[in-house]
Structures are given as structure tokens and as C-alpha cells.
Amino acid sequence: MNLDTRIKFRHLLCFLEIARQGSFARAADAMAVSQPAISKTLKELEDLLGTRLFERDKAGVELTAAGTRFMRYAGPCVQALREGVNTLRSDRHEPPLVRVGVLSTVESQLMPLVLQRLHARHPALVVSVATGPGAYLLGQLHVGDLDLVIGRMTDSPQVQGLAFEHLYSEAMTLIVRPGHPLLPLGPAAREAASRYPLVLPLAGTTIRKHADSLFVQCGIELSAQRLETLSPTLSRRYVLGSDAIWVAPRDAVRLELGLGELSELDLGVHEPGGSVGLCSNAALPLPLPAHWVCEVVREVAGQYRQGEQALPPQA
Template structure:
């Protein structure tokens, strides 16, 4: 069956943005067009496809079964076209690039080593790293804007329909600056709520592990909090304040080794969550994505065996 030539690039872009945002209003804002214009474009696409792509309600726009099926092909098609245009504009006719979503749990230790190995083996490889909450990164993976996502994400509802491969488990820990008052007074462990806290953003997968740590040790964090997924911001704030950071162990491993931060001993550490890589089974695996997955497995295995870091 021939493709209807009346289907335009703008139809696909609008469809993908509504799928990503789950709302016509938010999608229209992202695309800098009016909501009526967006609705008209979607209606045109649905008419051309003879299918209803979204269920509209006061809560937003949800993909229908037909919309989910179309998404599996529309996302990769638009991304491939964008890459083709960009490669010609750059004068590169055989681009070798990969886009990887990276959660904060792995951006300090795992990913830098993987990038080093990839560049040593493939000097012309361009690696684009996108950071952010798991929900945002998984939505980009679903529409084909990312080749894979790395980190803790198994508790995210958006992971359903995607493929997850476990690499290793990583625990959460409490860390403070090396001259924190609580270190000189063992009794101060009972009054941890007297200090500011640094926590992952509410609603994120890693925040659930932080909350589990509080329950496990009977800790009530204070109302004075910094909530962020930025490892760099958290590290600097903790080093220049009396804040307590609920941190992924890998994110602070080197700081603890160098004495820049100190781990609070609570008798037991949170058992750990699954760190792994997530891919979209509806998308073809490019050679460069396969290279990256192989490097991730390699470093993950060395982590398990205690060979890295």
C-alpha cells in the first residue's frame, strides 16, 4: 500500500509531541503554535490514517491502541529524517552517532568510563548524553529520540513496553562534609532532622529508594530540603553546608575515598536498586547502540567483580 502523500512532516511532529506531553495544551506550548491549530493538524492526520490516535479528556490526551502502534514507526522515522538532514548540513554523509539518556545515579562513575572506552575503540563516534528524570528520558526513548537509557528506572510506570537489562545493584547512603558536627557526637544521630537534607526529586524512581531508607532507619528528614537530581549541585552544597545527602553510593564513592565526604554509619545500608540499560524493542538496534550496550555490560561486569572502579 502506498503512503498517502498528504501526510506531512508537521503531522508527525505534532503527533509525537502530544504523545510525549500527554496534553494538547502542553504540546502546543512546546511547538509554539495555538491549541486549535494543533487540534486541526491532529484531526487531519487521523482522517488521513482513518484511525483515532488519541482519547481526549479533561486529564489530557492518551494514545489509543492505534496511536500506540503508529508511534512505534513515527518516532524513528522523524528521528532518522532529522539525523539525515543534520548530517548533510554538517557535510558528513556517514554519521556515527548515538544518543543516550543518563540518570543521575550513573553519570558520575559508570558513564564516564563507558565513554572513555567507546572513544578509544571508535574515534569518530559522537556520543550525545541527555540527563533528566526517568519519566522524561523514557518518553524520549519511546518515540525514538534516544537509543537507550541507563540508570535506575525499574519502578517507573513508563518502562512498560520497553526492554530492561540489569547490570548491577547500587545502594543509597547518607553522606556529609568531613567536618560535620554529627561526626563528633554519636548522639547526634538521633537528631538528624535538625539539619538540612539533600534528596532526589519527589516522584522519581531514586526518591522511592531514599524514602525506603528513611523507613528502614526510622529517620524523619527536616522540612529544610534541597531536592534535585544534579550530582554536581548536591556535592557542592553538602561540602559547604551542614546538609545530609541521601546519595547513590556510586555518585559519592570517589568523594568518600578521597575524604571530601564522609558516610554516616547507620549499621546497615539500603539494599540497593537495579541499575541497567533500557531499550525500545520497537526500534532497530544500530551498530553504535550495540557498541554502547557492550561497553555498559563490560563495565557493569567489572563492577560486580570488584575490578572497577
């Protein structure tokens, strides 16, 4: 059987939208069709491929191993076709565009330095930045909606099938406001730490696993009063106005620690650190603007590895 003549573009669009949304209902809304129509189209594709692409449960749908393999090719295929059509329709003077997914681990410090240096070298470059949990951003990378994802993500199952380049290792740290009651206690603060509010990454994220590991090493029970967020801005504001303890990636607070605006709580135990890296879809050639981003990210990451302070942007 020649599958090339049986599998239609609508099958691929349906498959990718279900993978993107994690739900038949949301995929149907996004495509402006009925849910039975979505289910029928997917059933046709699964019959043609002779395998199940999704596992269904009350919480939604998840890709099977076969579905994950298929997405490695379906996403770039659809994205390449869209880009080919756009080259015929768009203005030839349209500025270059790169789409980057940025995790909270690099949002506050590394990415602003990268963007400053990028725009110093490429004044017409448009950088579209998406933020959110690693699983979401890697899913966007799989289906071709992003060119790159930058951050700490190696523990995420969605990284399978993608190309990951290690940039530097970064540990989690405990952050409080200057003058916090626990600061003078040093390691003895472990016994009292559970009585204070906590600021933690969202449950289920890669960075949350590292945060939980740090508390296990310190022998501290999680406080019942918690703020769970991936927003460095919200976390920073909350900690500065309260006695909360923020379990943060060092990059998120590097500048404030150097200026003395935030303080590091030393409990005598340090999280070993996770791999911050650059992720791309190996099944789809990187556009030239994405190569520009990779070049600058590697430069700034090299300074991090050498322990240098953040430098002004350079051309």
C-alpha cells in the same frame, strides 16, 4: 478502511510532540502552529484510530494505554524516516553519532569511565548526552530522540514497552562532609538526623522513591529544610559547605568516598538497592554506535558487580 492512506505524517508529528511536551500549548509553540490546530490534528488521528490517545486535565496531558502502545511504533517510524532522509542529505564523511540519556545515578562515575573507553576505541565517535528525570528521558527514547537511556529506572511507568537490561544493583547511601557532627554517633544519629538539612532527588522520580524508603526504614522524619535536585555537582558542593545530609546513589559518590573527601553516615540500616540498567527502544534497531556504547557499558558494569575499583580507560 485503509488507515495507511488516511494517517498523514503531520498526524504522527503532532502526536509525538504532544507526548514529548505533555501539553497542547507547548506542543503548539514547538511546532509553530496554533493550539486549535494541534487539537484538530490530534482529533483527526484519534478518530481514524478509533481511540483516545491522551487524557486531559488541568496539569496537562498524559498518554492513555492505547497512546503508549501507539507511541512504541509511531516514534521509531518517524525517527527511521528522518534518518533515511539524513543519509541522503548529509556528508558521507560525517562522524558517527550516538544519543544517550543519562540519569543522575550514573552521571558522576560510570559514564565518565564509559566515555573515556569509548573514545579510546572510536576516536571519531560523537556522543550526545542528555540528562534529566527518568520519565523525561524515557519519553525521548519512546519517540526516537534517544538511542539509549542508562540509569536506575525500573520503577518508572515509562519503561513499559521498552527493552531493559539489568547491569548491577546499587543502593542509596547517606553522605555528609568529613567532620560532620553525626559521624561519631553511629546508629544513634537517627534521633538527631531530622534536625539537619537534606539533599534529596526531585519528588516523583524513581530514585526519590528509594530515598524516601531509606528514611522510612531508619524511622527518620524528613527535615523541613530540603534541597531537591538531580545534580550531583550541586549536591556535592552544598554538602561540603554545610551540615546537610545527602541521600545519594553510591555511584555518585564512589570516588569521593574512596579519597576521603566525603563520608558515609552509617545509621545501621541499608537500602536494599535498585537495578541500574540499559534501556533501548525494541521497536527500532540500534545503530552501530549504540552497540559500541552497550559493549563498553557492560564492561564497566561488570567491574562494578565484581566490586573492583575504577580502572583507567583501556583501548
